[in-house]
Amino acid sequence: MLDSKYLRENIDFVVERLSLRGEGIDTAGFVELDKKRRGVLQRVEVLKHERNVVSNEIATIKKDKEKKGQGDAAELIQKMKGVSNEIKELDDELNYIDEDLKKILSLIPNIPHESVPAGTSEEDNVEVRKWGTPPQFDFEPLDHADIGEKLGIIDFAGGVKLAGSRFSMLSGHAAYLERALISFMLDIHTREHGYTEMLPPFMVNSKTMTGTGQLPKFADDLFKIEDTDYWLIPTAEVPLTNIFRDEIVEEEDLPIYMTAYTPCFRKEAGSYGKDTRGLIRQHQFSKVELVKFTKPENSYDELEKLLLNAEEILKRLNIHYRVVNLSTGDIGFAAAKTYDIEVWLPGQNTFREISSCSNCEDFQARRANIRFREKGKKGTSLVHTLNGSGLAVGRTLIAIFENYQKSDGTIEVPEALRPYMNGLKQIIGGCR
RNA sequence: GGAGGGAUGGCCGAGUGGCUUAAGGCGGCGGUCUUGAAAACCGUUGAACGAAAGUUCCGUGGGUUCAAAUCCUACUCCCUCCGCCA
Numbered sequence: 001m002l003d004s005k006y007l008r009e010n011i012d013f014v015v016e017r018l019s020l021r022g023e024g025i026d027t028a029g030f031v032e033l034d035k036k037r038r039g040v041l042q043r044v045e046v047l048k049h050e051r052n053v054v055s056n057e058i059a060t061i062k063k064d065k066e067k068k069g070q071g072d073a074a075e076l077i078q079k080m081k082g083v084s085n086e087i088k089e090l091d092d093e094l095n096y097i098d099e100d101l102k103k104i105l106s107l108i109p110n111i112p113h114e115s116v117p118a119g120t121s122e123e124d125n126v127e128v129r130k131w132g133t134p135p136q137f138d139f140e141p142l143d144h145a146d147i148g149e150k151l152g153i154i155d156f157a158g159g160v161k162l163a164g165s166r167f168s169m170l171s172g173h174a175a176y177l178e179r180a181l182i183s184f185m186l187d188i189h190t191r192e193h194g195y196t197e198m199l200p201p202f203m204v205n206s207k208t209m210t211g212t213g214q215l216p217k218f219a220d221d222l223f224k225i226e227d228t229d230y231w232l233i234p235t236a237e238v239p240l241t242n243i244f245r246d247e248i249v250e251e252e253d254l255p256i257y258m259t260a261y262t263p264c265f266r267k268e269a270g271s272y273g274k275d276t277r278g279l280i281r282q283h284q285f286s287k288v289e290l291v292k293f294t295k296p297e298n299s300y301d302e303l304e305k306l307l308l309n310a311e312e313i314l315k316r317l318n319i320h321y322r323v324v325n326l327s328t329g330d331i332g333f334a335a336a337k338t339y340d341i342e343v344w345l346p347g348q349n350t351f352r353e354i355s356s357c358s359n360c361e362d363f364q365a366r367r368a369n370i371r372f373r374e375k376g377k378k379g380t381s382l383v384h385t386l387n388g389s390g391l392a393v394g395r396t397l398i399a400i401f402e403n404y405q406k407s408d409g410t411i412e413v414p415e416a417l418r419p420y421m422n423g424l425k426q427i428i429g430g431c432r
Numbered sequence: 433g434g435a436g437g438g439a440u441g442g443c444c445g446a447g448u449g450g451c452u453u454a455a456g457g458c459g460g461c462g463g464u465c466u467u468g469a470a471a472a473c474c475g476u477u478g479a480a481c482g483a484a485a486g487u488u489c490c491g492u493g494g495g496u497u498c499a500a501a502u503c504c505u506a507c508u509c510c511c512u513c514c515g516c517c518a
Contacts, residue, residue, distance in 0.1 A: 005481095038482095041481080041482090041487085042482095044487085045481095045482095045485095045486060045487045045488090046486085046487090048486090048487060048488085049485090049486060049487070051498080051499075052452090052487090052499090054498075054499090055450065055498065055499045056450075056451085056452080056499090058450075058498060058499070059450035059451075059499080060450090060451090062450080063450085063451085073498080076498070077497095077498040077499090078498080079498080080498035080499080081497095081498060083498080084497085084498065084499085247442095248442075248478095248479085250442085250460095371479095373442090375461090379479080379480090380479075380480095
């Protein structure tokens, strides 16, 4: 959510910046309502002041009457009845205005940072760097779906039978590999990068979904449990960021680093027919997430560090990747700036997103009311929130399948993962 | 699922219609004393909006009243006991 005061004072600038996202905003509606709100607020505050003053007078008169047996508050009380009714009407009006204003504000996306390249789509994303080299094969590399099915360790039909399209099932060494990847990633982030491991709820309420920006605008992308206020999380960013919702943290506790493995659930509405093959786009996938709470002045440095933390996983696995700076047309709703890490998939001869690292600045903090107290400064300030995948586990598994495949159809286990798989060097299929 | 109890500032906790909308304590900050620290003592210290005056905030939403932390009501969450259960 944007600051309404900031929006009021910089409305032309905001409109211009948001137009780079391809987003129009309801400026006329905002300006009119905002003005109306302040008018009503002023009137009702004057009346409330009067009510407070006269109420005290009434109290004094009644007390005198008890003591001295004289004085009569009847006239004042009568007068205050009118004032009271007026206050009620104005308060009601104010509530409606506030609701409408909130509705407008909650649908406006974050303002892109100045370092974000202008553009309308992913075509305009800018490559920041490449790491490693693509593997060379003396045979035609397969894609992960073929590799997995040939080895009998990815069961696409089974997922469809049990749940439906965009579900699948891993078995044997594929399931083992996924579990190993989760431990591997969490260990690096907790032991080497200073993150605290969390295991949050996989379902959250509407308020939590609103705090990070999924609601109200993106309800169609989410799974909701019928007859409850429970939503399945689309990313651990949601529960982790909301841990400090409506709280004031101490300055010396910042920055706060948290990491969590969770499954993620996404409807993938609007992607019909896209990425239907393989594990690329599923309704349920595993992800290790990184979340940071920082002081505003440090958040862009922290974003660079977070990005490196995510990259480190691919470096240890020795898999070729590149980093791109997303353009204004491609960054998410809550983000001011986003880097994507794209991993090389030889089976598809292309780079695919495996991590998305964003600085949301104070956009989520304002929605979720996450503040900190600064020494020697009056009041509180909003923290900055950051999040990134470290990494998407299913897509990492895909990358290993495709980059480490052998001509005989087996998969070499990357050296860094072997300690997590009881020394296993090669995935040859079968159930154990 | 059944019965009962509860929700007050960062934390604990008093307050049951009007006496500035929150006593007191802890914690934090500043000071006195001290070589330094601790202890003791003194002072200070909630949040939001607003240029300010001022207004609002005692779990959340309704209601009663001239006036609500306080009375009524619905809901949410927490605790205890019983039942069920991985």
